[in-house]
Amino acid sequence: xxxxxxxxxxxxxxxxxxxxxxxxxxxxxxxxxxxxxxxxxxxxxxxxxxxxxxxxxxxxxxxxxxxxxxxxxxxxxxxxxxxxxxxxxxxxxxxxxxxxxxxxxxxxxxxxxxxxxxxxxxxxxxxxxxxxxxxxxxxxxxxxxxxxxxxxxxxxxxxxxxxxxxxxxxxxxxxxxxxxxxxxxxxxxxxxxxxxxxxxxxxxxxxxxxxxxxxxxxxxxxxxxxxxxxxxxxxxxxxxxxxxxxxxxxx
Numbered sequence: 001x002x003x004x005x006x007x008x009x010x011x012x013x014x015x016x017x018x019x020x021x022x023x024x025x026x027x028x029x030x031x032x033x034x035x036x037x038x039x040x041x042x043x044x045x046x047x048x049x050x051x052x053x054x055x056x057x058x059x060x061x062x063x064x065x066x067x068x069x070x071x072x073x074x075x076x077x078x079x080x081x082x083x084x085x086x087x088x089x090x091x092x093x094x095x096x097x098x099x100x101x102x103x104x105x106x107x108x109x110x111x112x113x114x115x116x117x118x119x120x121x122x123x124x125x126x127x128x129x130x131x132x133x134x135x136x137x138x139x140x141x142x143x144x145x146x147x148x149x150x151x152x153x154x155x156x157x158x159x160x161x162x163x164x165x166x167x168x169x170x171x172x173x174x175x176x177x178x179x180x181x182x183x184x185x186x187x188x189x190x191x192x193x194x195x196x197x198x199x200x201x202x203x204x205x206x207x208x209x210x211x212x213x214x215x216x217x218x219x220x221x222x223x224x225x226x227x228x229x230x231x232x233x234x235x236x237x238x239x240x241x242x243x244x245x246x247x248x249x250x251x
Contacts, residue, residue, distance in 0.1 A: 011036070011240050016064055018215035022047060029240060038236035050233035052218055060214045062116045067211055069104045070204045076101035077197055080188075098188035098196075099149055105200055106145040109138075114250040123206045124199070134202055137195040144187055156185035 013027055022040040029036045040049045052060075080097040083089040108118045125132030127139065147153040160183075164176040222230065239245070 009242065014068060016067060016211070018212060019219070031240070034240045034242045034245075036238055036240050049236050050230070051236050052222070052233070054221075056214060056218060056221070059116060060211070060218060063207060063211045063214060065115055066108045066118055067204070067207050069108055070200055070207060073101040073104040073196075074200050074204065076104070077193070077200065080193070095188060098193070101196060101200075102141060102145050102149060102187075105196065105203065106142055108203065109142070118203065118207070123203055134198070138199050141192070141195055141199060144192065148185070148187060156187065158183045 011029065015021060015025065020042075022042040024041045026039045026041075027036060028039070038049060040047055076097045080094055080101070083097070084094060109120050109123075111117060120135070120138065121127075124135040124138045127135055131139075143154070144156075148156040160181040162179040162181055164179065166174045166176040
């Protein structure tokens with residue numbers, strides 16, 4: 001996808017299916033008002049797409065975001081594996097893919113204001129009294145993200161202030177220069193990549209299973225509603241991401 005030009009911003013969308021969607025989906029965007037609306041067409045049927053209310057629907061929406069983040073992480077890791085075999089791939093490209101995948105996964109399990117987090121104990125098993133191998137993998141990745149990649153707390157990044165003294169063994173030493181030395185632990189090594197790949201697969205399996213379960217429950221709830229109740233459900237509208245919304249917490 002091409003990068004948007006100055007003064008513009010794209011908002012691509014993805015739909016995850018549980019049953020047939022339709023023959024076409026139309027997303028209408030109004031960049032003047034930063035609003036969008038979604039409509040569908042199904043052959044031979046009068047169809048309307050609605051937004052589902054309630055706590056279960058909210059959990060389903062949050063699960064969909066988790067599913068999307070985890071699938072993006074899986075895509076980043078697949079691209080990392082592909083480019084790692086290419087001899088002239090610049091190291092910053094591999095580092096960017098690795099860090100993007102790591103951040104996307106751990107984000108699903110950390111405290112979020114606008115999204116219900118996944119439970120680490122439920123997905124990977126408990127840390128106590130006996131930690132599971134799956135949880136040990138995730139804990140290591142979480143520490144790597146929290147204390148090194150996203151923040152600077154452990155010894156995986158160190159800097160030393162250095163001075164070069166010329167003629168140090170004479171009675172007239174001179175300060176030649178000042179240097180800064182940075183040492184960084186290699187976080188995108190084979191062990192960590194394998195840990196993250198295992199964690200992504202485990203988390204995706206749990207999320208997709210829960211997503212399907214909740215989707216089936218929501219379908220049953222809608223089937224139990226009367227025609228009037230269904231007609232009263234709102235259509236799909238919302239606000240677009242924009243430069244002014246970047247500082248605001250999503251409701």
